[in-house]
Amino acid sequence: MKIIISLLILSTLSLSGCSSLGVKPWERDILARDDMALDNAPMDSGFDDHIYFSKEASSGGKSFGGGGCGCN
Amino acid sequence: MNSKPVNTKKSKNIRNTLATATGCLLGVTAQAQSANDWETDVSVLIYNETDRVSAFEPAISLKKTYEDDSVLGFKLIYDALTGASHNGAAESDDVQTFTRPSGKGSYETAAGDVPLDDTFRDSRGSFSVNYEQPIGRFNKMIYGGNISAEHDFTSMSGSATYLHDMNQRNTTLSFGVSFEYDDITPEGGIPVALSEMKANTQTQERAGDADTRTMSEVLFGVTQVIDRYTLVQLNYGYSQSSGYHSDPYKIVSVLDNNGDLVAANGLNGTYIYENRPDSRTKQSLYGKVKRYIGGDVADISYRYMWDDWDVASHTIDTHYRFNISDSWYIEPHVRYYQQQEAEFYRYSLSNTEATPEYVTADYRLGDMTATTIGAKVGFMAGGYKNSVRLEMYQQSGDESPSDVDALILQYNISF
Numbered sequence: 001m002k003i004i005i006s007l008l009i010l011s012t013l014s015l016s017g018c019s020s021l022g023v024k025p026w027e028r029d030i031l032a033r034d035d036m037a038l039d040n041a042p043m044d045s046g047f048d049d050h051i052y053f054s055k056e057a058s059s060g061g062k063s064f065g066g067g068g069c070g071c072n
Numbered sequence: 073m074n075s076k077p078v079n080t081k082k083s084k085n086i087r088n089t090l091a092t093a094t095g096c097l098l099g100v101t102a103q104a105q106s107a108n109d110w111e112t113d114v115s116v117l118i119y120n121e122t123d124r125v126s127a128f129e130p131a132i133s134l135k136k137t138y139e140d141d142s143v144l145g146f147k148l149i150y151d152a153l154t155g156a157s158h159n160g161a162a163e164s165d166d167v168q169t170f171t172r173p174s175g176k177g178s179y180e181t182a183a184g185d186v187p188l189d190d191t192f193r194d195s196r197g198s199f200s201v202n203y204e205q206p207i208g209r210f211n212k213m214i215y216g217g218n219i220s221a222e223h224d225f226t227s228m229s230g231s232a233t234y235l236h237d238m239n240q241r242n243t244t245l246s247f248g249v250s251f252e253y254d255d256i257t258p259e260g261g262i263p264v265a266l267s268e269m270k271a272n273t274q275t276q277e278r279a280g281d282a283d284t285r286t287m288s289e290v291l292f293g294v295t296q297v298i299d300r301y302t303l304v305q306l307n308y309g310y311s312q313s314s315g316y317h318s319d320p321y322k323i324v325s326v327l328d329n330n331g332d333l334v335a336a337n338g339l340n341g342t343y344i345y346e347n348r349p350d351s352r353t354k355q356s357l358y359g360k361v362k363r364y365i366g367g368d369v370a371d372i373s374y375r376y377m378w379d380d381w382d383v384a385s386h387t388i389d390t391h392y393r394f395n396i397s398d399s400w401y402i403e404p405h406v407r408y409y410q411q412q413e414a415e416f417y418r419y420s421l422s423n424t425e426a427t428p429e430y431v432t433a434d435y436r437l438g439d440m441t442a443t444t445i446g447a448k449v450g451f452m453a454g455g456y457k458n459s460v461r462l463e464m465y466q467q468s469g470d471e472s473p474s475d476v477d478a479l480i481l482q483y484n485i486s487f
Binding site: 021022023024025027028029030031033035036038041042043044046047050051052055056057058059060061062063064065066069 | 113115117119129131133147149151196198218220222225227229231239240241242243248250252287289291295296297298299300301303305307309311354356357358360362364369373375377383385387393395401409411414436437440442448459461465467476480482484
């Protein structure tokens, strides 16, 4: 647990230190596309989360892992 | 999809009618109803396992962005399930008889078949609300609430997530908390853990009509823009649940040293109700990369999840979206999942060993691999965005109850 928190803090610090990463506001044309959204098909992901939660022993990761169903 | 904006009169009329109808149904305030910029998604999912469970799941999602950039969203899902589900018992060379969960009937499994409870039938309704509230130029709060109910299970949950943009909005940090409360009211009541299944002419020991479970979760995330074409997301999640974690309908076979049935309690086999620990701590690390490649879009994600039941899993998921034109695309999808079994998973027990404190024969907690392969096609029709997704989902493990083949078919239309 401590290692993970340290890694997260380190990665956050390194990201904030890497101001060379990223783009200027006027370079966001491609990132602003619908198909470049991190979750560009939320209905699909909602169904998938529910299917895999019901059929496997894992859940969560990209979002909260609660199931809201009695299937597992 | 990189499609032309759709603002036809017809589209707006349908959107407004749907928004108003759903708004009335959900009791949304007059202010929200009067707005005419609701984004609406309507989906239907058909999930069909060979010889086992089938699900029919329509869903509607509504979203509106206000002038202050706050976003309000609703989602309503209905889920109808029918078919048969593995009851946990091992296959046998003899015919097996089991008592139904209600205790009021029985069903038989032929020699050599996976024992399936064919009375599996349920429907579930789920309603969720989301609200995003910008705070100043660089911060945002997202609140979520969900309630879902089926005849033997009710769940309520709430969440709050704080997001902070930095480095000219190239980095977003997030921190979220969620809480879930579940009420479990199984058909026939809660069986006494590790007690033997009795014939329907006898009285089954019960530990009451209902039990509960709670879950608390935290999720830390970092999203980073790498360059004009690339985004990276990293998350760490920690969840703790306590309360009733067993599946009240699952049993474990107790066999003799030859692996044969041992008659007991009016049945030709001995079966005990499973027992899982009353708490579980899960952790997960998740990473995703998304990249624009010469007009197409690719993403790949990896999740490592582990818990204090000794379950550990790897999930790799990837999509590649070929944007054929502004109005249609093809998106293949591949997912691979592999899990290590819980420390208390047993396919069956022996009648010469002491009964373990915790035991389950639910194949979903056993060693398993699963693959999903399929594709989605997106297109414009009638001025709306449509998509159809067809996928094959296959599970396999050490024993035949784990061998499940399923077909996933989804249709989506956006107004």
